[in-house]
Amino acid sequence: MDVRTVDHPLAKARLTVMRDARTDNATFRAALHELTVMLIYEALRDAPVRTERIHTPVARTEGYALANPPLLVPVLRAGLGMADQAHRLIPEAQMGFVGLARNEETLEPTPYMESLPASLAGRPVFVLDPMLATGGSMEYTIRLLTGRGATDVTAVCALAAPEGIRHLAESGLPVRLVTASVDERLNDSGYIVPGLGDAGDRQYGAV
Numbered sequence: 016m017d018v019r020t021v022d023h024p025l026a027k028a029r030l031t032v033m034r035d036a037r038t039d040n041a042t043f044r045a046a047l048h049e050l051t052v053m054l055i056y057e058a059l060r061d062a063p064v065r066t067e068r069i070h071t072p073v074a075r076t077e078g079y080a081l082a083n084p085p086l087l088v089p090v091l092r093a094g095l096g097m098a099d100q101a102h103r104l105i106p107e108a109q110m111g112f113v114g115l116a117r118n119e120e121t122l123e124p125t126p127y128m129e130s131l132p133a134s135l136a137g138r139p140v141f142v143l144d145p146m147l148a149t150g151g152s153m154e155y156t157i158r159l160l161t162g163r164g165a166t167d168v169t170a171v172c173a174l175a176a177p178e179g180i181r182h183l184a185e186s187g188l189p190v191r192l193v194t195a196s197v198d199e200r201l202n203d204s205g206y207i208v209p210g211l212g213d214a215g216d217r218q219y220g221a222v
C-alpha cells in the first residue's frame with residue numbers, strides 16, 4: 016500500500032500540540048484544522064489538472080483546475096474536525112458522511128449513519144479521519160465506498176498505527192494513505208502509542 020508521511024516541520028509542530036495532554040479542546044481543534052491543510056495539500060500533489068486559457072491583466076496564459084475533485088467523506092465524530100478545512104481547500108468538492116463508533120470492548124466499528132452518493136464510479140474519494148488504529152473503522156468505510164463503485168480511495172489521517180496500515184494492506188482494498196506520522200504500536204486497549212488519546216473526545220469532550 017502506498018503510504019505518504021507528511022513530516023514537514025510545521026506538520027510535526029501541529030501534531031505535537033495535538034499529542035500534548037495539556038492541550039485544551041479548542042486548541043486541539045485549531046491544530047487539527049491546520050494539519051488538515053497540509054495533509055490535503057499533499058494528498059492532492061499528483062491529482063490530474065485540466066488547463067484553461069485565461070487572461071491576466073497583462074497577458075493571456077494557461078490556468079489550471081482540478082480535473083476530477085474528490086468526494087470528501089469525514090468519519091464522524093473525529094473526522095468532522097477535518098471536514099471544513101478540506102472543503103475550503105477544495106470548494107468544488109462534494110461531501111458524504113459516515114458515522115461510526117468503535118466498540119471499546121471488541122474494537123469493532125458500530126455504524127450509526129451514512130449519507131453517500133449512490134454511485135462513486137470514476138470518482139476519487141478522500142476519507143477524513145484523524146486516527147487509523149486497528150484499521151477496522153477505515154476498512155468498514157472503504158467497503159461502503161467500493162460497494163458504490165469507488166476504485167480510488169485516499170485515507171487522510173493525522174496518525175496511523177502500523178497495525179492499521181497492515182490491516183488495510185492485507186484487505187486488498189484500493190486505498191492509499193496520507194498521514195503525518197506512523198506511530199509505534201497499539202496498546203492493549205487499541206489506542207495508538209504514543210498517539211494523542213481519543214481524537215473525538217479531544218475535540219468535542221468525552222461521551
Ligand SMILES: O=P(O)(O)OC[C@H]1O[C@H](OP(=O)(O)OP(=O)(O)O)[C@H](O)[C@@H]1O
Nearest residue numbers: 092093116117146148149150151152215
Ligand atoms: O482504526 P480503529 O481501531 O477502527 O479506530 C479508529 C477510529 O476510532 C476513532 O473513532 P471513535 O470510534 O472513537 O469515534 P468518535 O470519533 O466518535 O470518538 C477514530 O476517529 C476512528 O474512526
Ligand SMILES: O=c1cc[nH]c(=O)[nH]1
Nearest residue numbers: 148206207212213214
Ligand atoms: O488512539 C486512538 C485509537 C482509536 N481512536 C482514537 O481516537 N484514538
Ligand SMILES: [Mg+2]
Nearest residue numbers: 213214215216
Ligand atoms: Mg472516539
